[in-house]
Amino acid sequence: MLARAEPLTIKIGYVGRAEKKATISLLDYPPDNDGVAGARLALEDNNTTGKFLNQRFSLEEARVKAGTDPTDVILRLADHGISFFIVDLPADMLLKAADAGRARGLVFFNAGAIDDRLREEDCRADVIHTAPTRSMLADGLAQYLVFKRWLRWLLVVGSHDADKLYAEALRRAASRFGAKIVEQRVFEDTGGARRTDSGLAQIQRQIPLFLQGAPAHDVVVAADENEVFAAYLPYRTRDPRPVAGSAGLVPKSWDAAHDQWGANQLQNRFTQMFSRRMTALDMQAWSAARMIGEAAARINSADPQALLAYMKGPDFGLAAFKGQKLTLRDWNLQLRQPILLADGRTIVSVSPQEGFLHQFSELDTLGIDRPETKCRLK
Amino acid sequence: MESRVRRAKARSVAPTKASPFEAGRAHFALPTLRPFYMNGIRYCEAIWRCTVVGICVPFLLAGDAQAYKAYVSNEKSNTISIIDTAERKVVGTIKVGQRPRGIAITRDQKYVLVAVGDDDTIQMIDTATNKVVDTLPSGPDPELFTDDPSGRLLYVANENDNTVTIIDIERRTRLGDVEVGVEPEGMGLSPDGKILVNTSETTNMAHFIDTATRKIVANVLVDSRPRFAQFKDDGSELWVSSEIGGTVSIIDPVKHAVKGKINFAIPGMRQEAIQPVGIAITHDGKTGFVALGPANRIAVIDGATHQVQKYLLVGQRVWHMAFTPDEKYLLTTNGVSNDVSVIDVAALKVIDTIQVGELPWGVAISQH
Numbered sequence: 133m134l135a136r137a138e139p140l141t142i143k144i145g146y147v148g149r150a151e152k153k154a155t156i157s158l159l160d161y162p163p164d165n166d167g168v169a170g171a172r173l174a175l176e177d178n179n180t181t182g183k184f185l186n187q188r189f190s191l192e193e194a195r196v197k198a199g200t201d202p203t204d205v206i207l208r209l210a211d212h213g214i215s216f217f218i219v220d221l222p223a224d225m226l227l228k229a230a231d232a233g234r235a236r237g238l239v240f241f242n243a244g245a246i247d248d249r250l251r252e253e254d255c256r257a258d259v260i261h262t263a264p265t266r267s268m269l270a271d272g273l274a275q276y277l278v279f280k281r282w283l284r285w286l287l288v289v290g291s292h293d294a295d296k297l298y299a300e301a302l303r304r305a306a307s308r309f310g311a312k313i314v315e316q317r318v319f320e321d322t323g324g325a326r327r328t329d330s331g332l333a334q335i336q337r338q339i340p341l342f343l344q345g346a347p348a349h350d351v352v353v354a355a356d357e358n359e360v361f362a363a364y365l366p367y368r369t370r371d372p373r374p375v376a377g378s379a380g381l382v383p384k385s386w387d388a389a390h391d392q393w394g395a396n397q398l399q400n401r402f403t404q405m406f407s408r409r410m411t412a413l414d415m416q417a418w419s420a421a422r423m424i425g426e427a428a429a430r431i432n433s434a435d436p437q438a439l440l441a442y443m444k445g446p447d448f449g450l451a452a453f454k455g456q457k458l459t460l461r462d463w464n465l466q467l468r469q470p471i472l473l474a475d476g477r478t479i480v481s482v483s484p485q486e487g488f489l490h491q492f493s494e495l496d497t498l499g500i501d502r503p504e505t506k507c508r509l510k
Numbered sequence: 511m512e513s514r515v516r517r518a519k520a521r522s523v524a525p526t527k528a529s530p531f532e533a534g535r536a537h538f539a540l541p542t543l544r545p546f547y548m549n550g551i552r553y554c555e556a557i558w559r560c561t562v563v564g565i566c567v568p569f570l571l572a573g574d575a576q577a578y579k580a581y582v583s584n585e586k587s588n589t590i591s592i593i594d595t596a597e598r599k600v601v602g603t604i605k606v607g608q609r610p611r612g613i614a615i616t617r618d619q620k621y622v623l624v625a626v627g628d629d630d631t632i633q634m635i636d637t638a639t640n641k642v643v644d645t646l647p648s649g650p651d652p653e654l655f656t657d658d659p660s661g662r663l664l665y666v667a668n669e670n671d672n673t674v675t676i677i678d679i680e681r682r683t684r685l686g687d688v689e690v691g692v693e694p695e696g697m698g699l700s701p702d703g704k705i706l707v708n709t710s711e712t713t714n715m716a717h718f719i720d721t722a723t724r725k726i727v728a729n730v731l732v733d734s735r736p737r738f739a740q741f742k743d744d745g746s747e748l749w750v751s752s753e754i755g756g757t758v759s760i761i762d763p764v765k766h767a768v769k770g771k772i773n774f775a776i777p778g779m780r781q782e783a784i785q786p787v788g789i790a791i792t793h794d795g796k797t798g799f800v801a802l803g804p805a806n807r808i809a810v811i812d813g814a815t816h817q818v819q820k821y822l823l824v825g826q827r828v829w830h831m832a833f834t835p836d837e838k839y840l841l842t843t844n845g846v847s848n849d850v851s852v853i854d855v856a857a858l859k860v861i862d863t864i865q866v867g868e869l870p871w872g873v874a875i876s877q878h
Contacts, residue, residue, distance in 0.1 A: 177692045180672060181713040184691065184729040394711065397693050400670055429714065429731060451712065451734040451754040455804075456782040494780060 139188040142434045144421060145214040146171050147205060147229065148244070149221060150195040156363035159476075162411070167220045167243060168193050169406045170414030171421045173398075176405070178425030187428055191421075196221060203232040210236050215436040218420045220244030220413060223254070230256050239436040241420035244413060248301070248500060251464040255507035260443065261466045262419040266301040268499035269383040272471025272483035273353075273376055274305035275497070279485045282350035282374070286343070287316045288365070290356040298355035302377065309488075314347040319361045339368035346370070353377040380475065383483070386415030387474040392482075395453035419458070419467065423450050454482070461496070464507040468495040578834050579637075579876040580841050581622050582850055583610040584867025590624060591850075591866035592640070593841070595834050595875065598852055598862050604640050606633055612654040613872040616679065617661035622874065625652035625666070632666065632677075637876070647684045649675035653695050654872075658721065659703040665721075667694040667708055674708050676724065688724055690717045698739030698748065700763065707763075709736035709750055716750050716759075718766060728766035732759045738830075740789040742813070751786035751800060758786050758800055760816055772800070772809075772816050779805055788830035792837055792855070799840060799853075801828040808842060808851075810858055822860050824851035832873045843870040 146168045155161050163169070171191055178189040192209060196202045202221060206229050209217070217233065218241045219226055227250075230240050242250060242261045251265055264272075277285070285306060289299040299316070306313050319342065339361075343352070352369050354377040356362035362379035374380055388399065388409035398418075402410040427439040427448065442448055444465065449457035454470045461468060471483045488497045496502070577596035584591060588610060592602035607626030614623050615637070622635040625648065632646040632655065648655070651670035657663060657679065664677040673687040674694060691713025698707040699721075706719040709732070716739055718728040733755025740749045741763070748761040758772040774784045785803035791813060792798075798811035806828060807821040825844025833840050833855070840853040843866075850870060852862040 177712055180692050181710075181715070184713070184715060184717070184726075185731075394693070397669060397711075426714075426734075449734055449754065451714075456785075457734060457754045457756070493782070 137186060139182070139186045140428070140432065140434050141188045141190065141213075142216065142424060142428055143212065143214040144171070144175070144189060144191050144216045144218060144424060145206075145209040145212075146191060146193045146218045146417065147202060147209070147221065148193070148195055148219075150197045153359065155359045156361075160359075160363075162413075163406075163408055165406065166411055167413040167417045169402070169408075170410065170416070170418035171218050171243075173402050173405055173414075174418040174421030174425065176401075177422065178428075181425060181429055185429055185432065187432075189421075189425060189428075196225065198222065198225075200225075202229045206232040206238070207236075210238060215239065215434075216424050216439075217241065218243050218417050220417070223247040223250050226250065226259070227254060227256070230259050234258065237436055239440050241423070243416040243420050247297070251466050252500065252506040255464045255509055257465075257509040258440070259465060260420070260423070260440075260460065261464075262416045262423070264385050264469060264471060265466065265499050266298055267304065268469075268471060270298070270301035270305040271308065271498040273381065273383040273473060274302070274309045274311060275483045275485040275488055276381070276473050276481050277351060277353075277376065278309045278311055279481075279487070283311045284314050284347075284349045285311055285351055285353045286346050286349040286373075287313045288343075288352060288354045288356075288361070289316060289318050290358055290360050290362075291318055291320045292358045292360075294357040295355045298357055298378070302353055302355060313353075314349050317342070317346070319356070321358065321360045335364050336368060339364055340370040343370040349373060351376055352380075354379055381480060382474050382476075383471050384412045384474055385469060385471065386410065386412040387472050387479060389474060389476075389478050390453070390472055392479070393453050393455040398453050415452075419450060419452055422452070423467075426450055456495075459493075461502070463502050463505055464509065466499065468493060468498075470495065471498060575838070576834070576836060578878065580832065580834075580850070581613055581615070581624075581874050581876075582841075582843060582866050582870050583613040583624055583872045584848075584869060585609055585611055585845070585871040586869035587867035588626075589867045590622065590635070591870070593850065593864055593866070595839060595841070595852075598864055600864060600866060602640055603867070604635055604642070606635070606642060607631065611871045612652065612667075613874045614655065614657065615874050615876055617657065619877055623655070623664070625655060627651045627653055627669070632664070644682065646677050646679065646682055648677065649673060649684065649687065654697045656697040656699050656706070658699065665697055665699070665706050665708075667697055669693050669695060672710070674706070674719065686724060688719055688726065690719075690726070691715050691729075696737055696739040696750065698741050700741050700748075701743055701745045705763065707739040707741075707748060707750075709739050711735050711737065711753075714752075714755075716748070716761060718763070730759075730761055730766055730768060732761075732768065733757045733771075737787045738789050740791055742791055742795045743793050744795055746795070749789050749791065749798065751789055753785045753787055753803065756781060756784050756786065758789065758811075770816055772811060772818065774800075774802060774805075774809055774818060776802075776805055776807065776821055788828075788842075790831050790833060790840060792833070797855075799831060801831055801842060803827055803829060804846075806844075808840075808853065820858060822853060822858065824853075824860055825849045825863060830872045832875045834875055835877050841873050841875065843873050845869045845871060 240259045354362035356378040366375045473481045575596040580593040582591040590604040608628035612625040632648040634644040649668040655666040666675045676685045691710025693711035696709035716730045733752035735754035738751045760770040784805045788801040796813045800809040810819045825847035827846035831842040842851045850864045
């Protein structure tokens with residue numbers, strides 16, 4: 133009887149933001165372990181499988197403050213033997229982290245940043261994206277609104293840069309799928325607290341006032357990534373119209389209400405482990421860690437470049453409870469995925485919608501496609 | 511390995527009693543004493559016969575299709591639809607617990623067992639009265655199960671806690687469990703009863719469990735999201751479906767290795783929609799049937815070459831199926847169109863569709 137060989141070990145790092153986002157709704161307040169919890173659940177799943185394959189996975193976590201350089205953190209974790217990094221950082225910080233990792237052949241998974249430029253002009257050969265892009269989210273929403281024939285949109289945009297980027301993605305989606313933006317209005321962020329004792333009474337009057345006098349429209353689409361106004365729109369619009377985008381009908385990669393295609397299995401495992409519901413960021417991190425586990429199971433290697441090559445190859449696919457295999461777009465390493473449309477209590481629909489066809493994969497009707505890409509992987 | 515003489519065609523010609531002897535058999539063969547199918551799980555005929563000595567079964571009359579009872583679990587309606595396979599219509603409905611899925615009939619034909627996952631139990635329905643009379647301690651969230659050749663033990667896949675639970679049916683007690691991979695579902699018992707294969711959906715493996723020691727003796731990696739495991743009756747092959755991977759793996763059960771894969775291609779159908787789930791193989795091992803989920807088709811497979819012979823269009827989101835005991839018909843459950851398709855096995859044609867409850871999941875057919 134052969135002596136049991138040492139297990140193949142794969143060490144993964146999770147690098148996230150130190151700050152938490154302020155939200156309008158109490159229900160949306162992010163938990164402390166948002167994101168990393170998803171990675172930890174995937175590690176459990178990987179280690180259960182790993183028992184049968186003599187493989188062992190471990191996770192180490194670190195937090196980086198906004199506007200700082202993550203290089204030191206990355207190198208410190210790399211010194212601990214970590215070669216795979218699941219990252220939730222703003223775009224520029226992610227790129228700095230990738231720069232730091234280049235010399236050591238580290239592989240990065242972008243689980244948090246939705247910027248299209250990271251998959252276009254700023255794409256990298258060693259950065260895989262499990263988070264969807266703004267364009268994928270906007271396209272997922274637009275396809276459904278077009279299916280419903282709600283073609284006239286009143287677009288309300290926040291005054292921050294990220295809001296403008298989202299609005300751009302929504303414009304592109306409207307023109308791509310045949311909707312019309314009848315008017316765009318800007319909701320200025322004039323500062324101030326989100327939690328107040330009696331502010332509701334004022335909001336009830338402000339919102340319809342802000343939205344009055346608009347051309348005829350079917351839906352109010354909000355681009356408000358900074359949580360300044362969108363959550364106040366539903367049921368307060370001037371005319372009785374559904375709200376979509378940053379509030380109302382929201383496109384996301386995952387939602388705690390998703391129960392199709394065996395998803396409740398994952399939701400149950402998550403809730404049992406963390407006593408809270410699973411967020412989109414959790415799922416994006418779970419997907420990254422599971423991709424590593426799945427690739428390792430198939431080729432029985434811990435080498436980051438070997439695993440990266442396999443993940444980019446034609447045999448790789450991730451089962452992620454969305455009804456079909458998820459694969460990487462080989463031109464920019466974006467994980468193809470269906471987009472859920474959630475209303476906060478149920479999943480209303482899943483895009484791509486039926487009828488939107490594509491030569492290679494219907495998932496590529498979402499986001500920027502190969503013929504349009506600016507990405508040259510380097 | 512015993513070869514089976516096809517008597518189906520002969521019966522419809524003239525009223526004859528089939529010969530009680532068959533080549534290679536050591537004991538009497540009553541023509542209707544055939545192994546029955548429960549979600550594609552077959553039972554070793556020799557062992558089965560030893561346990562049902564002395565049962566008298568009526569012979570088929572000329573021209574009449576034998577009437578069997580097909581029990582269909584309706585995942586959403588929380589009911590079981592009973593179909594008379596001769597009349598091909600629903601003749602009864604049984605109210606059961608929350609989220610019925612895996613369904614089977616005990617060897618003595620006395621009970622229908624149905625896993626009601628959201629109630630964390632398996633219900634026992636008396637086939638004489640169609641009433642729920644008892645429950646089995648299945649462990650949490652049971653989905654699929656299979657019983658052993660003696661009919662005494664039940665092996666249950668507990669989807670939520672990565673285990674296979676072993677139950678003593680008679681005493682209604684849990685005897686133990688086996689730790690497997692993440693999200694166990696498929697359960698296939700080898701014809702000799704010695705090996706139980708369980709598939710785990712997220713670990714993507716087929717675990718080979720020795721039923722005597724209750725230990726895993728081998729693990730075979732398959733394509734993504736395996737759902738169903740089916741041995742050929744002669745024990746020579748194990749077929750495992752991969753829903754997300756889109757293939758069926760042919761596994762050598764002795765070498766514990768994948769020796770081939772069945773790929774599917776349907777003109778005009780996008781590849782991602784071809785999602786193999788349930789499998790049924792004829793007793794003689796010559797023809798296999800694979801349910802392809804949202805591709806809405808059953809693939810007919812040559813059991814020797816593993817080539818796809820044709821695709822049969824059935825209802826929407828077809829997942830599971832069962833043969834009538836005479837293998838004349840194959841009934842499939844079409845979850846999204848809420849119906850059951852009837853396939854004439856000899857002609858390889860879909861001949862009927864029967865409306866059942868909401869989201870039909872599994873089907874088990876009585877022996878008489």
